Amino acid sequence: GAGVSQSPSNKVTEKGKDVELRCDPISGHTALYWYRQSLGQGLEFLIYFQGNSAPDKSGLPSDRFSAERTGGSVSTLTIQRTQQEDSAVYLCASSLLGLAGELFFGEGSRLTVL
Amino acid sequence: AQSVTQLDSQVPVFEEAPVELRCNYSSSVSVYLFWYVQYPNQGLQLLLKYLSGSTLVESINGFEAEFNKSQTSFHLRKPSVHISDTAEYFCAVSEGGGADGLTFGKGTHLIIQP
16 A cells, blocks of 8 residues: 555553564655554654664663564564553654655554553 | 643634644754644544745645744644544654654644534
């Protein structure tokens, strides 16, 4: 498709399990972002990939969170030993270098930790 | 560091009435300003943006926002709202342009009452 694709759209897991969330950005977009959207909290920046540069991980809330981007395209966000406070919608966005600030978002992956 | 404040978490308004969603930002440098909209069960999408030039910017569906540097504001307005405008609206700021990530406000839920 032409947009940012995320999977799964919904994930229910048990506390302590690991989860992987996938993002397929728009073809040709060099920048990829992960945000977390919690009820009443707005969007929380998690991590940013730009081309082949080292990612900006400054927003990751703990060492249980990690992300990688293979071949400059698909990205996977991994949450280890999930906790109930990890429940949120995880949004992926991509953008084209030089296009100031316009991010294209996927529909998100809703994570529920029981 | 940049920050964004959306003063209202929820704004109820009757259909065909005017609306203003408030946004204030703080930054020590020049900024680019954005409004994103999130319709129910959808991802965020860009509504309008200010990069440079005219301080009044418009969207295709009748919204407008005005950049006011002295008041560090970028309020969003529409003279007559429709039921289909019901959504979450996020103000965002980016310093320096390029493909840098955005800092988002916590969002304002616009509720249109018939």
